[in-house]
Amino acid sequence: MWLYLLGLLGAAFVLIAAGLALRGGGGSRIAADGGLLADRGSSYGKAFGLSRWLTTVDHKDIGLLYIALGVVAGLWGGVDAMMIRTELATPPTDVWDTRTYNELFTTHGITMLFLFVTPVFTGIANYFIPLLVDADDMAFPRINAIAFWLLPPSLVFIRAGLVTEVLAKVLEAFGVVVEALFALEPPGIGWTLYTPMSIEALNPQIDVFLLGLHLSGIATTIGAINIIVTIFTERGEEVGWENLDILSWALLTMSGLILFSFPVLGSVLVMLLMDRNFGTTFFLAEGGGALLYQHLFWFFGHPEVYVIVLPAFGLISFMLPRLVGRRLFGFKFLVYSTLAIGVLSFGVWAHHMFATGMDPRIRGSFMAVSIAIAVPSAVKVFNWIATLWYSRIRLSAPAIFLLGGIAVFIVGGVTGVFLASVPVDMVFHGTYYVVGHFHLILMGIIPFTMFAASYYWYPLLTGRMYDPRLARIQAVLTVVGGFVAFVPMLVVGADGLPRRYAQYPPEYALLNQVSTLGAYLIGAGVVLWVYNVFQSLRVGPEVEDADVWNLKETGQFSREWQWFERRLEQRRGEPSDDD
Amino acid sequence: MALADENRTRRVLGAIAGGVAGMAAMSIAFALLEVETRYEVGIFAGIARFVMVPGNLALGFLVFVLFGAIVWPLLFVFVEEHIPGGPDPGRRGLAFATVLWVLFMLTAAGNVTGATLLIYATLTLVGHLAYGFILGAVYGHVRPDFSLAEVRERRNPR
Numbered sequence: 092m093w094l095y096l097l098g099l100l101g102a103a104f105v106l107i108a109a110g111l112a113l114r115g116g117g118g119s120r121i122a123a124d125g126g127l128l129a130d131r132g133s134s135y136g137k138a139f140g141l142s143r144w145l146t147t148v149d150h151k152d153i154g155l156l157y158i159a160l161g162v163v164a165g166l167w168g169g170v171d172a173m174m175i176r177t178e179l180a181t182p183p184t185d186v187w188d189t190r191t192y193n194e195l196f197t198t199h200g201i202t203m204l205f206l207f208v209t210p211v212f213t214g215i216a217n218y219f220i221p222l223l224v225d226a227d228d229m230a231f232p233r234i235n236a237i238a239f240w241l242l243p244p245s246l247v248f249i250r251a252g253l254v255t256e257v258l259a260k261v262l263e264a265f266g267v268v269v270e271a272l273f274a275l276e277p278p279g280i281g282w283t284l285y286t287p288m289s290i291e292a293l294n295p296q297i298d299v300f301l302l303g304l305h306l307s308g309i310a311t312t313i314g315a316i317n318i319i320v321t322i323f324t325e326r327g328e329e330v331g332w333e334n335l336d337i338l339s340w341a342l343l344t345m346s347g348l349i350l351f352s353f354p355v356l357g358s359v360l361v362m363l364l365m366d367r368n369f370g371t372t373f374f375l376a377e378g379g380g381a382l383l384y385q386h387l388f389w390f391f392g393h394p395e396v397y398v399i400v401l402p403a404f405g406l407i408s409f410m411l412p413r414l415v416g417r418r419l420f421g422f423k424f425l426v427y428s429t430l431a432i433g434v435l436s437f438g439v440w441a442h443h444m445f446a447t448g449m450d451p452r453i454r455g456s457f458m459a460v461s462i463a464i465a466v467p468s469a470v471k472v473f474n475w476i477a478t479l480w481y482s483r484i485r486l487s488a489p490a491i492f493l494l495g496g497i498a499v500f501i502v503g504g505v506t507g508v509f510l511a512s513v514p515v516d517m518v519f520h521g522t523y524y525v526v527g528h529f530h531l532i533l534m535g536i537i538p539f540t541m542f543a544a545s546y547y548w549y550p551l552l553t554g555r556m557y558d559p560r561l562a563r564i565q566a567v568l569t570v571v572g573g574f575v576a577f578v579p580m581l582v583v584g585a586d587g588l589p590r591r592y593a594q595y596p597p598e599y600a601l602l603n604q605v606s607t608l609g610a611y612l613i614g615a616g617v618v619l620w621v622y623n624v625f626q627s628l629r630v631g632p633e634v635e636d637a638d639v640w641n642l643k644e645t646g647q648f649s650r651e652w653q654w655f656e657r658r659l660e661q662r663r664g665e666p667s668d669d670d
Numbered sequence: 671m672a673l674a675d676e677n678r679t680r681r682v683l684g685a686i687a688g689g690v691a692g693m694a695a696m697s698i699a700f701a702l703l704e705v706e707t708r709y710e711v712g713i714f715a716g717i718a719r720f721v722m723v724p725g726n727l728a729l730g731f732l733v734f735v736l737f738g739a740i741v742w743p744l745l746f747v748f749v750e751e752h753i754p755g756g757p758d759p760g761r762r763g764l765a766f767a768t769v770l771w772v773l774f775m776l777t778a779a780g781n782v783t784g785a786t787l788l789i790y791a792t793l794t795l796v797g798h799l800a801y802g803f804i805l806g807a808v809y810g811h812v813r814p815d816f817s818l819a820e821v822r823e824r825r826n827p828r
Contacts, residue, residue, distance in 0.1 A: 167706075170703070170706060170793075171706075173789060173792070174706070174707060174789065177785050177786070177788055177789040178785070180785040180788065181784060181785050185784065185785065185786075186710055186784075186785050186786050186789075187707075187708060187710055191708045253702070253705050253706055256705050257701055257702060257705050260701070260705065261701070264728065611788075611792065614792065618796060618799070622799075622803070625803070626760060626761075626803075629758075629760060629807060629818060630758060630760075630818055630821045
């Protein structure tokens with residue numbers, strides 16, 4: 092263990108030394124100035140190659156770094172999911188044992204929530220908020236870089252069990268056996284880390300995991316503060332609250348939720364660490380109890396749900412009208428519904444705990460708020476549908492993703508209204524019905540809008556066009572895969588099949604295999620996306636006209652595209668350095 | 671490829687560079703997958719069977735890396751013109767690697783069956799495709815007599 096920590100420390104020193112050497116070599120020394128760029132407004136020289144990415148404080152570069160990290164984590168979490176579905180392709184436990192299965196659904200959940208979705212949306216926020224609100228950069232460029240660079244170590248900490256094992260195996264191949272590296276095993280306690288199991292589990296990796304989670308929480312909070320301050324103080328002269336775009340509203344609300352909920356997660360993680368290592372009794376029966384843990388966890392955990400879906404809602408509201416050539420219907424109500432969700436999300440946490448035997452009066456009030464929060468979400472859906480009314484729907488890849496996403500979200504959302512009702516939840520709690528419900532929402536809303544955004548802004552991000560035919564195939568494949576993977580879960584769940592088990596009775600085999608087929612379809616879609624992104628970076632036709640989506644026609648040529656147009660014009664003034 | 675070609679050296683070196691880069695990516699991916707899948711997939715045992723030294727994982731892996739870094743890239747240079755998907759060597763690399771994957775599955779899968787075979791086939795296919803694409807892309811980048819512009823003209827915007 093000590094050798095391992097020593098090794099980590101050594102690696103950190105080497106990295107710092109390398110960074111200092113690169114900085115010295117680049118010859119671009121920046122004096123300490125409290126986080127403000129020394130000469131704002133003028134262009135500053137960027138380093139080249141690797142040192143550019145290691146030392147950058149440019150919001151666009153940091154945004155891309157966030158997105159890259161998120162994609163890596165998302166692919167990793169996706170492999171976890173494929174493994175879960177492979178295990179469930181047959182009724183008995185025949186591919187992985189139950190312990191590995193437990194580790195899989197734990198790491199799948201944690202990786203997707205904290206290391207995939209949040210970084211990708213923070214990356215999109217970093218790239219586009221300054222462009223959309225006409226700011227030079229984020230309010231605190233260097234704090235922005237710190238917030239990002241806390242994430243790679245937290246990824247390593249959270250997934251350390253596997254990383255250390257790879258390292259141990261490599262060392263073993265060279266004849267060096269480091270026992271400590273084998274001691275860390277992936278945690279198998281579920282992403283909610285419920286006590287008392289999370290206190291009693293001996294695996295030392297759980298401590299490293301909690302520290303990593305805490306670190307990612309700090310990074311997320313720092314990023315959120317930056318987003319809030321940027322939108323409040325860095326808006327250009329022409330951008331007032333009355334014409335702030337819908338995506339910035341959503342990201343602002345998301346950041347507010349982060350600011351109020353993540354400190355609670357931080358506290359609960361520290362208390363859990365203390366309970367595990369220092370003999371405190373926060374979550375023991377005679378102290379606060381397991382229920383205290385659940386209250387604190389879900390006080391964070393439910394706003395977290397909206398932290399990850401609000402930016403996606405914002406992206407749909409932002410892209411949909413531009414892709415179908417019609418103004419967004421009911422802009423003001425979409426903003427109000429976003430804010431309403433933000434407020435209400437702090438009043439619904441106990442619906443995760445209906446089955447714990449709480450006082451029925453408390454359950455009743457949480458049931459009322461949980462049903463109420465469906466209203467602003469429905470307002471959004473109706474606004475999107477009204478936006479589509481008499482519009483010119485062109486089935487480009489992002490449009491297919493958004494339309495498919497809304498459809499999947501409606502199924503997921505309506506099943507959630509049923510779950511909000513206490514008696515229904517008492518029956519379905521702990522079955523696949525819940526898994527189907529939240530995966531339909533998460534899948535339809537989050538990855539689908541991310542894919543849509545990646546295509547919508549691909550020309551702006553890379554200066555090249557993606558392969559539209561391949562993209563449409565990917566879109567259809569992924570939307571179909573989403574339905575095929577998660578709708579059968581509603582069926583087997585309604586029939587009473589419990590979740591979180593590696594084996595199940597043979598009569599559920601067919602529906603589970605259908606689910607697995609859906610998961611593999613989604614996986615195939617992801618491979619096509621990765622190929623399209625890299626191949627189009629190589630051979631995609633260069634974008635000549637910044638109005639890729641015919642936005643000028645409908646007066647929706649927004650600030651980020653205007654910025655892109657200016658950049659293209661600047662480029663045209665200079666000799667092309669391509670090829 | 672005509673052996674008298676004046677660009678021969680750069681083409682061969684380019685292909686080997688591509689092979690090394692592709693193998694680096696594929697080896698890291700396979701090592702992670704092997705641990706992530708808790709050794710159920712047995713990629714390294716499969717690799718040893720693939721290169722005809724069943725049972726000897728270290729030697730098997732060494733031979734595998736040598737093949738991937740040198741032998742297959744050289745073969746790729748020789749047969750490139752006949753591989754479908756051109757003129758982009760990146761796409762040709764995908765087709766080339768798919769053939770390699772079929773060979774891999776025939777020899778390496780061994781007694782892997784059932785659901786394990788499903789994920790085994792999928793993950794190794796993705797690994798091979800990544801290898802082929804990187805091989806072709808790096809080769810095309812280094813090759814002096816190939817221009818991406820030629821490929822770009824074939825694609826229309828939107």
